[in-house]
Amino acid sequence: MVKLLHATVTLQTALVFVQSITAGLMMALPHGHVLHSAGSYTLWFVTVAHVVVAVLAWRRSGGSPEPVWSAAGFLALITAQVFLGVYHVTALHVPLAAALLVASLLYLVRIRRLAAAPATAATAAATR
Structure with missing residues (x-):
């Protein structure tokens, strides 16, 4: 379930980035x-x-609900x-977009570490 959460956050982060590109296209193209x-x-x-995926991951793992709140x-x-x-309301829309991109990238890095942690623990257990 952590891998699905990782995939969802990756897609979300990519879409936030694509939105910055389409914002530029909106200014350059008639139908942008x-x-x-x-x-x-x-x-x-x-x-x-x-x-939804964060709730399912939390309910299955029984761990911290922090990903749900995020x-x-x-x-x-x-x-x-x-x-x-x-x-x-571009005076708020543009800065919030930048903040969302940074927040999503930071959260993606955090989720990647969480997704890698079980694999690292399994590898360590297998080598003992």
Whole structure:
């Protein structure tokens, strides 16, 4: 389940990055806003999936609920981001986008370590 959480966070981070590209295309192309809009809703649905996967991973492992809180917080921020974009509040939309990209990258690094930890423990146990 940790690998699925890792995959979901990886996809989410990639989509946040792609959104920065489509934001630039929105300014350069006549219909670039369609790509940016489609990407924002796709990112929102992937973030909902991230919450579901985080809950399932937590319930199965019985560990810390911290990934659930992180996913829920990210969902709240992505939802705010969508509304800020819809209402053209660029003074908040752009800085929040940058913060979301950094937060998603940091969380991805953290999840990668979590996903690698069981493999490292299994390797260490096998060599004894």
